[in-house]
Amino acid sequence: MNENKIIKFEQASKVYPGDITALSNLSFSVEKGELVFLAGHSGAGKSTILKLIAGIELASSGTITVNNINLARISQNQRTFIRQHIGLVFQDHKILFDRDVFANVRLALDICSNSSAKEINARVTRALESVGLEHKIHARPEQLSGGEQQRLCIARAIVHQPKILLADEPTANLDRANALKILELFKNFHRAGVTLIISAHDESLLGDYGKRIIRLSNGQFRG
Numbered sequence: 001m002n003e004n005k006i007i008k009f010e011q012a013s014k015v016y017p018g019d020i021t022a023l024s025n026l027s028f029s030v031e032k033g034e035l036v037f038l039a040g041h042s043g044a045g046k047s048t049i050l051k052l053i054a055g056i057e058l059a060s061s062g063t064i065t066v067n068n069i070n071l072a073r074i075s076q077n078q079r080t081f082i083r084q085h086i087g088l089v090f091q092d093h094k095i096l097f098d099r100d101v102f103a104n105v106r107l108a109l110d111i112c113s114n115s116s117a118k119e120i121n122a123r124v125t126r127a128l129e130s131v132g133l134e135h136k137i138h139a140r141p142e143q144l145s146g147g148e149q150q151r152l153c154i155a156r157a158i159v160h161q162p163k164i165l166l167a168d169e170p171t172a173n174l175d176r177a178n179a180l181k182i183l184e185l186f187k188n189f190h191r192a193g194v195t196l197i198i199s200a201h202d203e204s205l206l207g208d209y210g211k212r213i214i215r216l217s218n219g220q221f222r223g
């Protein structure tokens with residue numbers, strides 16, 4: 001087994017209830033520290049790939065391994081281990097509007113850390129600094145612009161310093177200038193050695209960033 005392959009799909013398919021085939025027999029792998037873009041039309045299967053890697057959905061057939069752990073045969077301990085190593089920026093944000101920026105980011109730490117309040121403060125502050133949002137630490141989410149809300153989502157995804165960062169359409173709904181700023185942030189994480197998979201419907205944004213693009217159409221590779 002190649003130790004450098006942090007994510008591996010082997011003939012993986014996903015069929016949702018209702019006999020909806022989202023992915024058909026996909027095989028590909030991602031190396032440690034790689035930056036990969038997922039492109040494809042609405043319904044192509046981008047979110048499904050990210051959910052499978054994060055263990056939110058299980059493959060219907062085939063094998064998916066993350067860190068050499070087969071996600072189909074996973075113990076509770078291994079699931080916790082994997083969750084601690086993955087950060088996920090959801091397509092639908094999942095920001096909690098009943099609490100401030102700090103509390104939104106802290107929440108992501110609660111599931112996998114029993115650190116002291118001081119340590120939690122330091123980690124949340126560091127995460128917000130890395131996305132340029134430290135000055136909004138006590139703001140309410142509704143006081144943030146669209147680009148700032150997306151930064152909040154990224155801060156929440158990286159606060160536990162994951163080795164793998166999955167971002168589902170992080171530049172959707174942003175103007176070009178803000179979208180490029182978000183991509184610049186991801187480039188920083190990439191430089192720091194994080195493995196990144198980012199779905200994006202607008203390939204024209206990627207420019208130099210798009211060194212490796214996996215293109216999907218109807219759950220299969222295209223081009």
Ligand SMILES: Nc1ncnc2c1ncn2[C@@H]1O[C@H](COP(=O)(O)OP(=O)(O)OP(=O)(O)O)[C@@H](O)[C@H]1O
Pocket residue numbers: 016017018020021022040041042043044045046047048049091201
């Ligand atoms: N929970 C679900 N139950 C049934 N079908 C689903 C479910 N989630 C996704 N699908 C279907 O699976 C296919 C792939 O969906 P997916 O969300 O992965 O696409 P996507 O490429 O992320 O699209 P978008 O760009 O619109 O976000 C679509 O046909 C979709 O309708």
Ligand SMILES: [Mg+2]
Pocket residue numbers: 046047048091168
């Ligand atoms: Mg999607």
